[in-house]
Amino acid sequence: MSHTAHIPSHRKPRRSATKVALRAGVAGGVLSTLAVAAAAGTANAAEPVTETIEMPTLTADLSAQIAHSADVTQQAAVSYESRAEQDAAASKAAKQAKEDQAQAEKKAEAKRKAEAAAKKKAEQERASRSAERTNLSTQSTGGGSSASSSDSVAPASGSVGSVISFLKSQLGDAYVMGASGPNAWDCSSLVQAAFKQAGVDLPRVSQDQSTMGTEVGTSNLQVGDILYWGGKGSAYHVGVYIGNGQYLDAANPSKGVVIQDLSGYPASGAVRVL
Template sequence: MKEPLVPLVPMSHTAHIRSHRKPRRSASTLAMRAGVAGGVLGTLAVAGASGSANAAEPVTQTLELPTLTADLAAQAAQSADATQQAAANYQLQAERDAAAAKAAKQAKADLAEAKKKAAEAKKKAQEAARKEAAARASRSAERTTLSTTADAGSTTTTTTTTSAPSGGSVATVIGFLKAQVGDAYVMGGTGPNAWDCSGLVQAAFKQVGVDLPRVSQDQSTVGTEVSMSNLQPGDILYWGAKGSAYHVGVYIGNGQYLDAANPSKGVVIQDLSGYPATGAVRVL
């Protein structure tokens, strides 16, 4: 049996062009999506409510640190030891620096003190040298003056072994003798800077025109014999027997005499009580 023929409907001229409309979603799809959204919003609402409820109370949370292993403990101990050793080293270095600074300060003070003492010693030495030079100059001037006076007196005075000019003669003799104090003793010395005992006495009296013998034995016999209890400045003292005396000096008053004593003393002033003379003669 033949199927009935279906009449052909002519197609639209735009039927071959795809439609730009979005396909319509089915009702089940929309319902599912609405349910998911509702569940999410419900979850957020519950979370928000829970957060609001818990915000009033602080949350305490305990964190448990992992237990150190044996290696980590050893490393920590080594680090602590190293830190302690470093601190000890720093302290030791600080103490050393402080000690060095203190020693440097003390050394500086000691050096300043040494320089000060050296300067003072130098000043004293210079002052002593100046005084010594002045004393020598004074002695030289005094010797020149005494020599000039003696030369002037010799032109008008007749000299003998038993008499001498009066007046200032004793002072001149004693002044000459004192000017020689400190000179050396030399056997046979007759000046100007070294004497023996009789050479000094002879030179002293020559300043006032009295010409004495050269040796002690002969000098002990000149002038007038005087007792030791009646001495006057300018008297010649002798030690040993008269005519054979071994030493002479000159009495200068106040229990003292001046002589060229010996090589260790030189020309000095001494107390007569320490070395009493045998006798004395007076020529002035």
């Protein structure tokens, strides 16, 4: 008898086929469950991408539409830019027009003031000449008076007074046809020289002198008016009215430069240059 016969075997008992099959079935079911769960998890993770977007095919018609849309957009941009430029130009033109209007109004106002000042000055000068003529007429003496009778009237440059003063200073000078002073005169040269003292340039001959200035009636004479004898434009003699119905002229070779009464030799007409 073997000395090991009573020692129990150390081998584990074999499992029965039924138990092994059962365990295998359970394990397979668990694995199947896990596989299904994994598949479900993967499917759930992909759920956000649920639709495929199909891009349109770029056909010739679609290309034309895109090009047309681009042209329209460009034209709109050009139109907006042009309108902006027009608005800016209109604004600038309006501003310039406003400035021009203000400048024109300023110039018009300055012109009105200048005209008013000139009118006032002319009125003052007319009043001064009228007063001067009245004064000269009052102080004038009769025919044959000497130059000393004019000493009380101080010559005034550019006025009737300077004309009358010059004329009276020539009293007694000779009359010589064609002479022009300083000690001999004819009628028109004496008148021309007298008015030159007042800054008035008269023609040399009596015919032309009778057409100068403004025609006045012989019944409305003022001191300094030029008297003429004969027709206007064809006068043969001239003199200057000095007031009180008298005039001064270079009469003729026998009288020379004298003061005479109009009543003895009425003038045909008269002109006023001052």
